[in-house]
Amino acid sequence: MWRYEKRLQYPVNITQTNPQIAQVIISQFGGPDGELAASMRYLSQRYTMPYREVMGVLTDIGREASEMFRLTASFFGCFEGRVTPFYWK
Amino acid sequence: MMQYRQDGMHSQKQLADWIDQVSFMLDDTLLYLDTHPCDKEALQFFEHFHELRKEALEEYAKRFTPLTLDSMASCQEKWEWVYGKWPWEGGAC
Numbered sequence: 001m002w003r004y005e006k007r008l009q010y011p012v013n014i015t016q017t018n019p020q021i022a023q024v025i026i027s028q029f030g031g032p033d034g035e036l037a038a039s040m041r042y043l044s045q046r047y048t049m050p051y052r053e054v055m056g057v058l059t060d061i062g063r064e065a066s067e068m069f070r071l072t073a074s075f076f077g078c079f080e081g082r083v084t085p086f087y088w089k
Numbered sequence: 090m091m092q093y094r095q096d097g098m099h100s101q102k103q104l105a106d107w108i109d110q111v112s113f114m115l116d117d118t119l120l121y122l123d124t125h126p127c128d129k130e131a132l133q134f135f136e137h138f139h140e141l142r143k144e145a146l147e148e149y150a151k152r153f154t155p156l157t158l159d160s161m162a163s164c165q166e167k168w169e170w171v172y173g174k175w176p177w178e179g180g181a182c
Contacts, residue, residue, distance in 0.1 A: 004158075006173065007176060053124045053126065060123060
């Protein structure tokens with residue numbers, strides 16, 4: 001059962017636009033190598049783990065991968081309270 | 090690392106920073122405990138800061154806006170969860 005907290009795990013404070021960095025970051029956003037896919041892999045592999053410690057680790061890093069997804073999304077949405085694709089400007 | 094004082098004198102940013110710091114510490118510690126579940130020192134460390142985090146979240150919810158559904162004040166006139174600032178509105182972004 002997921003719970004949401006109205007805060008990011010790590011603060012995001014963007015001061016300059018940079019399309020090159022934006023391209024790197026957006027590659028983390030979706031697709032087979034993105035954080036969401038990683039999260040799905042971690043969470044679905046828990047069920048067949050032979051050790052409880054590994055079940056725990058996969059659950060907790062799967063959870064954090066979802067947070068990475070949020071952080072990544074925030075690079076594109078967060079700029080002094082305005083929702084703009086900041087990095088692409 | 091900032092010290093948390095339970096005197097209600099922290100600014101909103103200071104309290105939010107403290108909550109971020111202690112939450113990150115707990116995230117790290119819980120990953121360690123997943124693979125070292127019997128480490129007494131780590132267990133005590135986790136319990137101590139987990140308690141402090143809970144108090145800080147309740148203080149933040151009382152003075153500013155709830156960050157979690159569990160820390161919401163019990164007597165509300167309206168559903169604060171939607172009215173408080175979301176992270177992309179200059180909340181905790």
